[in-house]
Structure formats: C-alpha cells, structure tokens
Amino acid sequence: MNVYARIKPIEILLVEDSPSDADLAAEALSEGKVSNNLHLVKDGVEALAFLRKQGKYTEAPRPHLILLDLNLPKKDGREVLAQIKADSSLKIIPVIVLTTSAAQRDILNTYQLNANCYIAKPIDLEQFFSVMRVIEEFWLLTAKIPLE
Structure with a gap:
C-alpha cells in the first residue's frame, strides 16, 4: 500500500485560463x-462560484488547496484572492499564487492580500514539473492544511 494513500483524496482547485x-x-x-x-x-x-457553491457548482467540494493564476479573464486573481481572504468561511484555505509574473509589485501585492505562497511559473517544462513536485511535497505532504 502507498504510504501516502489517504482515505479521501485532497481536493485542489486550479484557477487557470491557459489550457x-x-x-x-x-x-x-x-x-x-x-x-x-x-x-x-x-x-x-x-x-468564486465554485468556492461559494453557486450556479452549476452547488455540489462542488470544498477545496483543501487553491492554485491561483493572477491574470484571469472576467475577474483577475488579485480580486479573487482578496475576496477569498475577506470571506470568513474561505480564508483558511491555503492559496498558492502560481503565475507567469515575477514582478516585485505583484509579489508584494499578493502577500499583502494574504496569499500563502507566490510561485512564478517556469517556462521550461522540466522546471514546471519540478515546481509542481515541490508544491506537492510541501503543501500536501509536509504542511498541515485544514482537511474539512
């Protein structure tokens, strides 16, 4: 049996407009x-509809972790992050900003909005997979996150 197996899988919400x-x-x-x-x-x-179980997301599970891009259509990631962290029922969900920007103003702004982590997406495929392994290793195996 896999030592990392859990009775219930970790629910991850990926907010990403790039297919x-x-x-x-x-x-x-x-x-x-x-x-x-x-x-x-x-x-x-x-x-936000997913997180608030609105519209077609009435049966959506509560995520244990959110991976959030900043540059999104309709409502950008900064607005989404601000609304998540202002909502008492959502603010404890760890939010990892995973975006192409490495600009210091974006990094500072998202931490001021209470992001739990900021990661600039690598362009290289191997580095991208490496970053995803680090996210898994730290956020899903090492850190203790709320699972309810």
Whole structure:
C-alpha cells in the first residue's frame, strides 16, 4: 500500500485560463504521491462560484488547496484572492499564487492580500514539473492544511 494513500483524496482547485498550463498542472499532479481531485475553473468569476457553491457548482467540494493564476479573464486573481481572504468561511484555505509574473509589485501585492505562497511559473517544462513536485511535497505532504 502507498504510504501516502489517504482515505479521501485532497481536493485542489486550479484557477487557470491557459489550457496548456492547466494540462501541465493536471499531468504533474496525477503523477504525484498524493491522491487528489483536481478541479479546473478558467476565470475569477467561475472560481468564486465554485468556492461559494453557486450556479452549476452547488455540489462542488470544498477545496483543501487553491492554485491561483493572477491574470484571469472576467475577474483577475488579485480580486479573487482578496475576496477569498475577506470571506470568513474561505480564508483558511491555503492559496498558492502560481503565475507567469515575477514582478516585485505583484509579489508584494499578493502577500499583502494574504496569499500563502507566490510561485512564478517556469517556462521550461522540466522546471514546471519540478515546481509542481515541490508544491506537492510541501503543501500536501509536509504542511498541515485544514482537511474539512
């Protein structure tokens, strides 16, 4: 039996508008040690509907971890992050900003909005997979996150 097996998989919400980045993240997480269910939404409005169980997301599970891109259509990641962290029922969910920007103003701004982590997406495929392994190793295997 896999020592990392859990009775229930970790629920991960990926908020990503790039189909290729979403596919890479899904592939990397599927190869990981931790059983997980990855849920993909493509914009900020959808992300908040998922988290608030609105519209087509009334049966959506509560995520244990959120991977959030900043540059999203409809409502950008900064707005989504601010609304998550302002909501008493959502603010304890760890939010990892996973975005292409390495700008200091974006990094500072997202930490001021109480992001739990900021990671600039590598362009190189091997480095991207490495980053996803680090996310899994730290956030799903080492850190203790709320699982209810």
